Amino acid sequence: MAYWLMKSEPSTWSWDQQVAKGKEGEMWDGVRNYQARNFMREMKVGDKAFFYHSQTERAVVGIVKIIDEVKPDPTAEAGSPWECVTVEAVGPVKTPVTLSEIKAEPALQDMVLVNNSRLSVQPVTAAEWKYVCKMAGVKP
DNA sequence: GCCAACGTTGGC
DNA sequence: GCCAACGTTGGC
Numbered sequence: 001m002a003y004w005l006m007k008s009e010p011s012t013w014s015w016d017q018q019v020a021k022g023k024e025g026e027m028w029d030g031v032r033n034y035q036a037r038n039f040m041r042e043m044k045v046g047d048k049a050f051f052y053h054s055q056t057e058r059a060v061v062g063i064v065k066i067i068d069e070v071k072p073d074p075t076a077e078a079g080s081p082w083e084c085v086t087v088e089a090v091g092p093v094k095t096p097v098t099l100s101e102i103k104a105e106p107a108l109q110d111m112v113l114v115n116n117s118r119l120s121v122q123p124v125t126a127a128e129w130k131y132v133c134k135m136a137g138v139k140p
Numbered sequence: 141g142c143c144a145a146c147g148t149t150g151g152c
Numbered sequence: 153g154c155c156a157a158c159g160t161t162g163g164c
Contacts (some may be wrong), residue, residue, distance in 0.1 A: 009162090032160095033147075054162060099163080118146055118161050 003129040004039065004049035005113060006064070006087070007120040015051055015061045018089045025067045025088035028121075029075045032082060036121035040070050040085045049087065050124065050132065052113070059096040060132060064089055094137030107131050 006028060008014070018026060031037055043066045051062040068086035076082035102108045108131060112122035124132075133140040 007162090035147095058163070116146085117163065120161085 002042070002044065002047045003124040003126060004043065004047060004066075005052055005060070005111075005122050005124050006049045007052045007054045009055045010053045010057060011055070015053065015089070015092070018051060018062070018064065018087070019092070021089070023088055025086045027068075027071070027074065027084050027086050029073045029084045031073070031084060031120060032076075033120065034081075035119060037070075037081070037083055039121045039123060040083060042123075043069065043085050045069060048090065048129075050129075051089070054120075057096075058099040060093060060136060061096050062089060062092045063138065091138070095135070097132055097135045101135065102132070105131070105135075 012030075013026075028040070031040065045066055045068065047066045049064050049066065050060045051064050052060050064087040066085050067088045070083040070085050072078075073080070073082040073084045099113065102111060103114055108114065108128060111124065111128055112119055116122070130140045
């Protein structure tokens, strides 16, 4: 199983909205970046991802899992190359892990979040996943 | 609100 | 195919 991190501006799509969707989940639409789309193509049902609030909050606030593989993005024009997966909220983290905490942590210096802040969908290694879960007070 | 980083577009 | 110009994202 692979691990990921998915970013959202809380004003556009927040963790609370994701939780409200329950088991129905929500299509992660609106991504218009090839790198991010390619990572979504690699996702498999059952993979887990950190739900990260960008902009105002800048912290990992919850955990989601992939419940459907990539499908054409309904918000994009027909025939466009954009696709998206569907994610379901697994649960909130006990303690949000902020970007500054991640940056201050030597073990997490190689996270894409630290080195390429603009990429909205990114892979997380198993070691990073474990470490951030520990900081967040949740089971990996 | 500003600015750096990055991706995309278009002229040549 | 290169590179300048532009637009967007996200941290601060």
